[in-house]
Amino acid sequence: MKISVNWLKEYIPVTHTVEEMADKISLTGIESGPVSLGEKLSGLVVGHITSVKPHPDSDHLKVCMVDVGESEDIQIVCGAPNAAADQYVIVALHGAHLPDGTKIKRGKLRGQESNGMICGLDEVGVPEKYMPEEFENGIYVFDEPQKPGVAVYDLLGLKDQMIDIDITPNRADTLGMRGAAWEIGATYDEKPVFKKPELDATKVKDMNDVTVDVEEKDLVPDYLIRELKDITVGKSPLWMQRRLWNQDIRPVNSVIDAANYVMIEYGQPIQAYDLDKLQDKKLVVKFAKDGDKFKIADEEKTLTHDDLIIASGNEIVGLAGVDNGSIAAVDENTKNVLLESGVFNSTSVRKTAQRHDLRGDDSTRFEKGVDNGAVDEALVRATQLVDESSNASEISNVITGNLTKAEPTIIKGKISHINHLMGLQLTTDEIVKILDRLGFTVDVSDDDIVVTIPTRRWDMAIEADLVEEVNRIYGYENLPNTLPAGMETRGGYSAKREFSNKLRNVLLGEGLDEVINYSLLSKQEVEDFNVIKTEYTKLLHPMTEDHEYLRNSLIPGLVRNIAYNQARKNDDLGIFEQARIFDRPTGQDRPNEVEYISGAVSGNVLNASWNTEDKAADFYYVKGIVDELLSFTNADAKFEYEATDEYDNMHPGQTAKILANGQVIGFVGKLHPNYQSDHSVADTFVFELNIDMMFDLNSKNVQAQSAPKYPSISRDLAILVEKDIENGQIVTDIFENGGKYLQDVKIFDVYQGKNIKPNHKSLGYHLEFLNPNDTLTDDEVEKAFSLVKNSLIQKFNVEIR
Amino acid sequence: MSLNDTLKNLRENGIDEAKRAERLQELNDLRVNLLGKKGPITKALRGMKDVPAEERPEIGTLANNVKKDIQEAIEEKMSELNKKLVAKKLEEEKIDVTLPATKQTQGTRHILNQTIEDIEQFFIGLGYEVAGGYEVEEDHYNFERLNIPKDHPARDMQDTFYLSDELLMRTQTSAQEGRDMEAHDFSKGPLKMISPGVVYRRDDDDATHSHQFHQIEGLVVDKNISMADLKGTLDALCRHVFGPDREIRFRPSYFPFTEPSVEVDVSCFNCGGEGCRICKYTGWIEVLGAGLTHPNVLKMSGIDPNEYSGMAFGLGPERFAMLKYGVTDIRDFYLNDVRFLEQFKGVN
Numbered sequence A: 001m002k003i004s005v006n007w008l009k010e011y012i013p014v015t016h017t018v019e020e021m022a023d024k025i026s027l028t029g030i031e032s033g034p035v036s037l038g039e040k041l042s043g044l045v046v047g048h049i050t051s052v053k054p055h056p057d058s059d060h061l062k063v064c065m066v067d068v069g070e071s072e073d074i075q076i077v078c079g080a081p082n083a084a085a086d087q088y089v090i091v092a093l094h095g096a097h098l099p100d101g102t103k104i105k106r107g108k109l110r111g112q113e114s115n116g117m118i119c120g121l122d123e124v125g126v127p128e129k130y131m132p133e134e135f136e137n138g139i140y141v142f143d144e145p146q147k148p149g150v151a152v153y154d155l156l157g158l159k160d161q162m163i164d165i166d167i168t169p170n171r172a173d174t175l176g177m178r179g180a181a182w183e184i185g186a187t188y189d190e191k192p193v194f195k196k197p198e199l200d201a202t203k204v205k206d207m208n209d210v211t212v213d214v215e216e217k218d219l220v221p222d223y224l225i226r227e228l229k230d231i232t233v234g235k236s237p238l239w240m241q242r243r244l245w246n247q248d249i250r251p252v253n254s255v256i257d258a259a260n261y262v263m264i265e266y267g268q269p270i271q272a273y274d275l276d277k278l279q280d281k282k283l284v285v286k287f288a289k290d291g292d293k294f295k296i297a298d299e300e301k302t303l304t305h306d307d308l309i310i311a312s313g314n315e316i317v318g319l320a321g322v323d324n325g326s327i328a329a330v331d332e333n334t335k336n337v338l339l340e341s342g343v344f345n346s347t348s349v350r351k352t353a354q355r356h357d358l359r360g361d362d363s364t365r366f367e368k369g370v371d372n373g374a375v376d377e378a379l380v381r382a383t384q385l386v387d388e389s390s391n392a393s394e395i396s397n398v399i400t401g402n403l404t405k406a407e408p409t410i411i412k413g414k415i416s417h418i419n420h421l422m423g424l425q426l427t428t429d430e431i432v433k434i435l436d437r438l439g440f441t442v443d444v445s446d447d448d449i450v451v452t453i454p455t456r457r458w459d460m461a462i463e464a465d466l467v468e469e470v471n472r473i474y475g476y477e478n479l480p481n482t483l484p485a486g487m488e489t490r491g492g493y494s495a496k497r498e499f500s501n502k503l504r505n506v507l508l509g510e511g512l513d514e515v516i517n518y519s520l521l522s523k524q525e526v527e528d529f530n531v532i533k534t535e536y537t538k539l540l541h542p543m544t545e546d547h548e549y550l551r552n553s554l555i556p557g558l559v560r561n562i563a564y565n566q567a568r569k570n571d572d573l574g575i576f577e578q579a580r581i582f583d584r585p586t587g588q589d590r591p592n593e594v595e596y597i598s599g600a601v602s603g604n605v606l607n608a609s610w611n612t613e614d615k616a617a618d619f620y621y622v623k624g625i626v627d628e629l630l631s632f633t634n635a636d637a638k639f640e641y642e643a644t645d646e647y648d649n650m651h652p653g654q655t656a657k658i659l660a661n662g663q664v665i666g667f668v669g670k671l672h673p674n675y676q677s678d679h680s681v682a683d684t685f686v687f688e689l690n691i692d693m694m695f696d697l698n699s700k701n702v703q704a705q706s707a708p709k710y711p712s713i714s715r716d717l718a719i720l721v722e723k724d725i726e727n728g729q730i731v732t733d734i735f736e737n738g739g740k741y742l743q744d745v746k747i748f749d750v751y752q753g754k755n756i757k758p759n760h761k762s763l764g765y766h767l768e769f770l771n772p773n774d775t776l777t778d779d780e781v782e783k784a785f786s787l788v789k790n791s792l793i794q795k796f797n798v799e800i801r
Numbered sequence B: 001m002s003l004n005d006t007l008k009n010l011r012e013n014g015i016d017e018a019k020r021a022e023r024l025q026e027l028n029d030l031r032v033n034l035l036g037k038k039g040p041i042t043k044a045l046r047g048m049k050d051v052p053a054e055e056r057p058e059i060g061t062l063a064n065n066v067k068k069d070i071q072e073a074i075e076e077k078m079s080e081l082n083k084k085l086v087a088k089k090l091e092e093e094k095i096d097v098t099l100p101a102t103k104q105t106q107g108t109r110h111i112l113n114q115t116i117e118d119i120e121q122f123f124i125g126l127g128y129e130v131a132g133g134y135e136v137e138e139d140h141y142n143f144e145r146l147n148i149p150k151d152h153p154a155r156d157m158q159d160t161f162y163l164s165d166e167l168l169m170r171t172q173t174s175a176q177e178g179r180d181m182e183a184h185d186f187s188k189g190p191l192k193m194i195s196p197g198v199v200y201r202r203d204d205d206d207a208t209h210s211h212q213f214h215q216i217e218g219l220v221v222d223k224n225i226s227m228a229d230l231k232g233t234l235d236a237l238c239r240h241v242f243g244p245d246r247e248i249r250f251r252p253s254y255f256p257f258t259e260p261s262v263e264v265d266v267s268c269f270n271c272g273g274e275g276c277r278i279c280k281y282t283g284w285i286e287v288l289g290a291g292l293t294h295p296n297v298l299k300m301s302g303i304d305p306n307e308y309s310g311m312a313f314g315l316g317p318e319r320f321a322m323l324k325y326g327v328t329d330i331r332d333f334y335l336n337d338v339r340f341l342e343q344f345k346g347v348n
């Protein structure tokens, strides 16, 4: 809401610029910004059209003589259809500046001299949608005579200074000028002064022709009506109109304008109904029936049984707190009017306004709350304003549908506790004085205070609220900077987080870049890599099909990254992600959140250069990364790779499950060629490992051993073996038979093809024997080596070469 | 010729030859030839028996000196030749150091994780534990326990991805507060924790909005926590992240789970407070929200607000990284173009 400084001055002295005020208000209460209307405007004065002649060479232009307060009238050519003699109008003189940057110059229009321009409101800065409808297609005409030559800015509010406040939902008390005056006044230690509205006592009577029945008293704690008889609806006074259009509210007529004005003044929405349009002289506030129709301007809304309505007979004349529809709308012919002031339940209003897309000034205020202590006074004020401009013959006393006594809030607190929560040592006097600035009254008894909060600050409820008020008015800038001074604590990561950090560091060291992907995937993506065979977890109301399911694998995200990069010629990629996947067992609503670490390598791992040849990623390169990762788990576990063809989108011949002590903890392999081409990625090798499972493995108990002092002896072994026998089987067998001094077995050659028996391959192994405590003899080694060979011949039918 | 003269001749010739040598081999040969057991000196000394006994020591000394002098001459020349050889070799081995390196790569930590870990390290130093939390959370912890009951308007402000009536994708890492307060044994001292993680909102993705982003929640509960503690802590954090000359300021705000609530601005690190495009010409940049834990939130976790108080703050790593490194599109963090990722090598 925009707080007009001119208006504010009616309540408190204002001595600062809007810039200074907006800054200070932002720091002590509510985010604010300065608004200066019409900064560029100049040369605009009142003109009195003394005569109008048709333009000799145009059928729509008129030649006007205009008194602009100078010794002689000036001639202005004007095209507005509504221009007429004896009108008081806005004249932009020669040299005037308009808001759109136009500079007015004297000149000739179709041969006729024109010494300025007669302006419409929109041309001088009032947006078309907020100016009175009658002037939409023409010049603005003052309702009353003005002094020619006088600047128009103040008359029309064109250069108003304003503070635009952007409230948090708890501070709706400042959605009225009076509440804003309290807040700004507290900031500057100025208490606002308000005039109490009064009605013409001679007109006020008890009337019984209208009754009100509130059925939902819990949701409508206050509902008051006043009736004005024999009014003459006309235009509201200019001072009211200019304040309204500067609030982005279009002036309509003397009744509707008064109602809107009071909403801005008090923050209390007021509705008006044409009494003679009511089907029944009784207003009922109740729930709609499903399917009920509610008419607004050029639309009809279908209501539900959760919508509170104002009904008259079987017609719905208002959607409570939201909109008053068109059936009983006040127009220029209205004679008898009902003004309504009430309080409607905020949730009910919010939901109804949302449901029917009717959020507006009224519903915003009811949603956030209104001062139930001002409902009555606001109604008096609206009645007074309508009477002043529309001259009622009789005014009813208040007709009450429901009224809940407005009680001030009492908050008890302790000076010491308030100080302690702020981290300050203010005196009791200082605190009491700050609370007094806000208009709160305080009873002090030693350390205890009892604070009485007026109803206009319905956000205040507990001692912590007092802490905030005192602290902000005292000034957050005056708070010292301290650190919590309690008992020493030991900070750090959880053991599992340390573990995953360690694994991430290994992959960074292996040259993989870390990525972060979205956890929400498409249906296709969760189906693509349901390696853990989980139930899918779906959002109830997804925004897009791309982000509909909780991820069950990190691989789809990595593949998306590879595709995105390779489409941009970043061909050689190594990336990894450490994040959660969601594993939902059948019958369970809530998915388990499991930490995973996954990687993908595509393209070259080494590029050709002036001194190197390129090397493409392959299964074994990525397996090497996994091996290094596993070695850094420090797990006392047996890790194995087991070929698998059971994952749909993985290459059936180049994929292995990764096992720890026989349990599957992940997989490594090449993406299926079809999947690769579907996703436009080059040959890509991926791995995925369950961190939670690796974390749960027992740690190694590392005891230092000195490096061996005795030399080792090695033997090379070349064998010819059937193609399908795996290296893993051979190595296991070598270790089983190599005796206690066999330290290491390395494969140095794998060959099949030319010069090798069909369906066979040749393997070369390097065996390293070492006795840490003594020098080994050739005999000992030879013995062990023969055992190894014999076993291989027997078990795998190998040929020793 | 006397033995004496013979030895002197040998010395003269030996030194001369050594000086004239051009290759190491010549010098080695010279050493063997002259000084070896079959060499002329040894041979000459066989004539010692003809020398009168009283002159023998003198001749002996001379012979040793002759050997030594020749030896020295050979060594000197050798060292000279060696130096030349090494110099030549070095000259031959000279390379073009401006040719590109053989590539060695470390990966780059994602800039969001670098930002998060930098903040984590700061708080670990102050004795905070880093807690985890659930990404799928109960409505109860994400809202109710944060003083946001079912019909609270704040639920509109953060549109939520629900999985069922009671389960949702957490919209804020504050959802962890209730769980951490419940789990903490206050007899063992204060609760000091930060809780980083991913949160979700029903937002359309654009340059400044993302349906998934990160937050770091901070919570301290103890007997004497104050607004001044909150200000001191966040002041130190902002100096750590944005530079030692930064200042912060509090502006009143509203969150259902803190009272008082504040927005925290840091003085603009780009213009130092003079006003520029980044700070929208205010000199200040809003970086996080904070406040004292609402007494209702403490009570719901079984903590007596008359005895204990708490401070809480929530900050967005995306926002921090965008400000600090001038990232203008939040989606860049999730597209993972390696050229984007790798520019942050080692920034933290």
Ligand SMILES: [Zn+2]
Binding pocket: B268, B269, B270, B271, B272, B273, B274, B275, B276, B277, B278, B279, B280, B281, B283, B284
């Ligand atoms: Zn700046």
